[in-house]
Amino acid sequence: MKVLLTGSTGYIGRRLKQILLNDENIELKLLVRNKKSVSSIDKKIEIIEGDTFNKESLKEALKNVEVAYYLIHSLSNENYKDLDKISAQNFLDVAALCGVKRIIYLGGLGVKNENTSEHLLSRIETGEILSSNKNVQTIWFRAGVIIGSGSASFEIIRNLTEKLPIMTTPKWVNTKAQPIAVSDVLSYLHNGLYLNEKENLIVDIGSEQLSYKNMMLKTAKVLGLKRYLITLPFMSINLSSYWLNLFTPVPFTVAKALIEGLKSEVIIQNDHAKKYFPNITPISYEEAVKNAIKEIEENQVISRWNDKGDGVWEKNAQNEISKAVFIDRKEVDISNLEASKVYQSFIGIGGENGWFDFDFLWELRGIIDKLIGGVGLKRGRRSQCDLRISDCLDFWKVVDLKKDERLLLYAQMKVPGEAWLEFKIKDNKLIQSAYFYPKGVLGRLYWYALVPLHYFVFNNMIKSIIKKAKAL
Numbered sequence: 001m002k003v004l005l006t007g008s009t010g011y012i013g014r015r016l017k018q019i020l021l022n023d024e025n026i027e028l029k030l031l032v033r034n035k036k037s038v039s040s041i042d043k044k045i046e047i048i049e050g051d052t053f054n055k056e057s058l059k060e061a062l063k064n065v066e067v068a069y070y071l072i073h074s075l076s077n078e079n080y081k082d083l084d085k086i087s088a089q090n091f092l093d094v095a096a097l098c099g100v101k102r103i104i105y106l107g108g109l110g111v112k113n114e115n116t117s118e119h120l121l122s123r124i125e126t127g128e129i130l131s132s133n134k135n136v137q138t139i140w141f142r143a144g145v146i147i148g149s150g151s152a153s154f155e156i157i158r159n160l161t162e163k164l165p166i167m168t169t170p171k172w173v174n175t176k177a178q179p180i181a182v183s184d185v186l187s188y189l190h191n192g193l194y195l196n197e198k199e200n201l202i203v204d205i206g207s208e209q210l211s212y213k214n215m216m217l218k219t220a221k222v223l224g225l226k227r228y229l230i231t232l233p234f235m236s237i238n239l240s241s242y243w244l245n246l247f248t249p250v251p252f253t254v255a256k257a258l259i260e261g262l263k264s265e266v267i268i269q270n271d272h273a274k275k276y277f278p279n280i281t282p283i284s285y286e287e288a289v290k291n292a293i294k295e296i297e298e299n300q301v302i303s304r305w306n307d308k309g310d311g312v313w314e315k316n317a318q319n320e321i322s323k324a325v326f327i328d329r330k331e332v333d334i335s336n337l338e339a340s341k342v343y344q345s346f347i348g349i350g351g352e353n354g355w356f357d358f359d360f361l362w363e364l365r366g367i368i369d370k371l372i373g374g375v376g377l378k379r380g381r382r383s384q385c386d387l388r389i390s391d392c393l394d395f396w397k398v399v400d401l402k403k404d405e406r407l408l409l410y411a412q413m414k415v416p417g418e419a420w421l422e423f424k425i426k427d428n429k430l431i432q433s434a435y436f437y438p439k440g441v442l443g444r445l446y447w448y449a450l451v452p453l454h455y456f457v458f459n460n461m462i463k464s465i466i467k468k469a470k471a472l
Contacts, residue, residue: 007071014303031061052087062098070105088129109144109266117260144266147288148182149295150304159248172262173213178206181288204268207282249378324435330462335428343404345469346423350393351381356464374414417443
């Protein structure tokens with residue numbers, strides 16, 4: 001069976017790709033914007049570059065495909081509702097044209113009413129569009145809170161639980177939901193390939209019903225912590241969003257979208273999971289939390305919620321850097337060192353490993369960024385040991401990575417312009433460059449104001465990279 005997977009660089013998509021690769025009954029195709037975003041190239045995979053807004057690339061991707069996974073959303077864009085509709089309609093139209101038999105879609109639990117958030121409404125509308133052509137069957141899985149290492153919901157719950165012994169919470173913490181382990185979501189998605197059913201089907205998936213308060217208390221129990229929650233009825237959505245923005249890795253926009261979705265219950269509306277997939281029994285919430293924490297502790301996090309963000313790594317990095325107005329460059333001779341050791345040294349930067357010295361300045365910059373609605377430093381690293389293109393690295397994004405040669409980071413903090421940080425090994429030298437393209441007078445003032453700090457931070461950084469490489 002020939003299968004197309006979209007969203008393969010996202011949280012669910014990366015994990016599902018590994019499962020599909022191990023399935024000998026299928027030939028796997030991927031639709032990606034840039035081949036560099038695929039972390040592991042396998043001979044079994046056929047990769048098509050393009051997106052759902054380009055019908056020509058869609059035709060190539062869906063050609064001869066029997067089953068297509070639709071794991072796409074545009075939440076990082078302001079007009080995501082309109083984009084999601086266009087994307088879903090394009091996908092369905094081309095799928096019907098190419099003779100695709102089945103679309104498998106992962107949406108969110110919930111029903112349409114006056115309390116339905118815009119984000120959830122968009123996921124429902126996407127499912128309705130994908131189910132609107134009688135010539136293409138759609139299996140529409142609906143999940144609520146997904147618990148797994150790197151999922152947005154779990155990172156929020158874990159961070160709040162670990163950092164705050166006493167929490168003042170809004171009334172939404174009493175809203176009921178049915179969380180589900182990411183491993184169970186993947187099992188349903190994989191088994192959807194082999195479902196012997198001809199009609200469209202909505203399958204609601206989840207484990208036990210819990211309030212968000214229960215989830216935090218159960219997480220605290222697994223972590224061996226004692227936590228107290230005090231509910232304050234006057235906390236608004238905006239205030240709660242700022243609270244999550246400050247104490248968790250998610251930025252304000254994501255926090256607000258998630259919290260708006262907590263106004264209404266997200267519980268299972270049908271028994272189709274048991275009826276059509278009797279071989280899958282979802283694990284308990286506590287077991288899902290234990291598995292997630294184990295993956296984090298063992299540096300086995302396959303994907304994170306912020307893997308697929310604004311797609312900056314899909315740009316031509318070299319051309320982007322060439323427009324920089326300001327450049328701060330340091331060079332050190334490394335002819336007496338192995339290039340692999342120097343490379344290993346600089347790709348270990350950030351996250352729990354820190355930024356060598358002057359970490360307090362990075363922390364201060366991260367706090368300021370969070371306060372003005374940026375991503376801050378709390379996102380850390382997916383793994384403390386390795387990097388891949390599209391990884392988040394504190395408030396940077398990995399846009400290019402060449403083994404024993406180069407690491408290029410794109411700034412995702414709030415800045416009046418665009419910024420990059422590059423580490424490159426060339427001609428027996430380590431070349432460290434900070435690039436900045438200012439926007440207007442404010443951008444230029446911003447750069448000049450930071451010149452004194454750059455002198456100390458960047459000089460020390462390149463020296464520390466060399467020092468660490470020698471130790472390796």
